[in-house]
Amino acid sequence: RAATPLRWSSVSTALLRRFRGANGGSPWAEAGLDEPPHETWEAPVKSGIHPIAATRQNEGPHAYTREFMTLQAVLCGAPQGDVDACMMAIEQFAESRSLWLKITAWEKAVVVHEVAKLAKPKVVIEFGAYVGYSAMNLARAIRAHGGRVASVEVDPMHVTIVRNMVEHAGVSENVDVWTGYSYDVIPQLLDIYGPGSVGMVFMDQKGTRFHTDLALIEELGLLADGAVILADNVLKPGAPHYIWHLMHGPYRHATAISVREFLLQSEDWMVMAFYDAAGPPVAAPPPHLNRVAFESDTFRKKSMFDSVAPSKSEWWAFSQRFIDGLDRSGCKPPVVGLHGRDNPIIKPEDIAGIFCRAGRLE
Secondary structure (H helix, E strand, C coil): CCCCCHHHHEEEEEEECCCCCCCCCCCCHHHHCEEEEECCCCCCCCCCCCCCCCHHHHHHHCCCHHHHHHHHHHHHHHHCHHHHHHHHHHHHHHHHHHHCCCCCCCCCHHHHHHHHHHCCEEEEECCCCCCCCHHHHHHHHHHCCEEEEEEHHHHHHHHHHHHHHHHHHHCCCCCCEEEHHHHHHHHHHHHHHCCCCCEEEECCCCHHHHHHHHHHHHHHHCEEEEEEEECHHHCCCHHHHHHHHHHHCCCCEEEEEEEEEECCCEEEEEEEEEECCCCCCCCCCCCCHHHHHHHHHHHHHHCCHHHHCCCCCHHHHHHHHHHHHHHHHCCCEEEECCCCCCCCCHHHHHHHHHHHCCCCCC
8 A cells, every 4th residue: 555555536535534433533544544635626526427317428428527526626615514605615616717517606596595585495395406506505594494405306426416515514404315307206205294395496407397397296285385486597498388387377476587697697587486275277388388398498408518509699599589489478477687787686685575576575
């Protein structure tokens, strides 16, 4: 061992420091190794992990590298137990490298946090955990009243990262991370948390699945009356059937919140509404909406591959067609917070205003 010493990555170093023996001994000494020096997240991690999820096929041997580098940035750059510092470390890592991550940062983070804070749910179901940024954001909003986050993620690599993130951030007592496809996991959540227990749903998975997952949650009776439903990326790449579901189903006060996409400066929508248990069933959508959904999926698939990724002008043109398609189908929601170039800020009082108009706040 002395002739060929092992080289430790920053992630391994941080994890081993956390899992020191119960008797206070050094895990390196127990293994007959010298304790490695402190490393910072600037040293890149080469995961060498081949993709498992279909969405990672375009990355080849570099799949998950950015996600493990993000975990490394948090473990080595944020104090243990400080959830705000952990979230900030993720943002700073991405911003410093101009490395886009699919996280709900900037104004989106304000929306997610304030909706959860005002709704005070017993249980939040999150679909699409990714690296755990939104799970931590939700947990810090609801832990004061003992709420729980049930985060559902299909990719087992992401699940591993998220579980380490929430443990390091000190919110693992409030976050459960479940692995699997949503239609397999949702019925299990009924057994675990009970009927009528879900006071908030946050959807950040494939947009054209939002409405089917939501319909299953309704069918199983998981939603509490008045539960708030919130979804990301509803404008880009788009979730037209989800918007129809909220506008023409058992929901009230559907609202689109216009925000910037993290690091991209482009407009996106987060759309929310309040569940009405006595509301009508969802009406059948017009055939034209299926065409809008098809184009949304086409743009989503293109964006996964750099060689055919849509340009900014193509995204803008698509957004206009998407909004026109909603208008033509009779399901365009009222839009608040349209930022433009001069007003890119969403404030907590903007979200409180939506709750007030829905009669959920004084």
